[in-house]
Amino acid sequence: MWNEFYRCSTEMVLTKQGRRMFPYCRYWVSGMDPYQKYILAMDITPLDTHKYKWNGKWWEPGGKAEPHVLGRAFIHPESPSTGQYWMHQPVSFYKLKLTNNILDQEGHIILHSMHRYLPRLHVIPADKATETFTFPQTEFFAVTAYQNVQITQLKIDCNPFAKGFREGTMVGRPSKEGKPKSFAQVKDSPDSKKLEHDDPESTEKLKESLSLSEHSDADTENESFIAKQELKSLPNSQSTVLQNLLLKLNQLHR
């Protein structure tokens, strides 16, 4: 699903009270020590130093980026848990919320509209260095209203909460002029909805596209992306903030 969105340049809506991501990040983790305890956390980092604008067809740089708000990370609520626990099922971050409210008190991740971002997964063992992973196809443009109608249509077609806007189900709402055909119609692909919502049956499919390690060459050829591993490559300020957060969490669980 990420790959489909990535082709159209993914957009994520920011709201004052916080908006979930769709698609959200779900990782299949392998290679952990089954008995070691780990904390899993996500944050979102700017991809460059530009502010962007949508010219009607594509995104283009249109100014200097606002300074990124540091210190916000989403710690998976099951943290800390053993490697065995994390590895026996995909790890979902569907509760993570994005906001454009600088004064946010809810702990949501603060982003700027019309900027370009990349989510990062941090795997933090109790007594070793943090490992950070990113997936190129999960990059997105933060917006307060969708710019690209193709993205809007993809969201409507794939997100169960947006079913009310699908063709035929809309009641008493004006339809947008020149609205493109639904994604399912355009693609005419029986596989296009296999990853719909949080279906546990689709975990194997996700494992294919979002595996953290041991990728085959066939995977990479087939538009899956290998996770970029950024061992200890966090900028000092960011890694310090994250470590402080995790320290607090550790103390809470003790």
Added chain:
DNA sequence: TCGGCTACCACATTTGAAAAGT
């Protein structure tokens, strides 16, 4: 003037407590 942002809307899904069943 205009592009971006916000509040509010209708509809769908999720949640969880109460009711009903075993």
Added chain:
DNA sequence: AACTTTTCAAATGTGGTAGCCG
């Protein structure tokens, strides 16, 4: 009495849109 299943209303998650704002 204890536990499981069903029901259903409230809460929450969606994109659309009108109007506000800088």
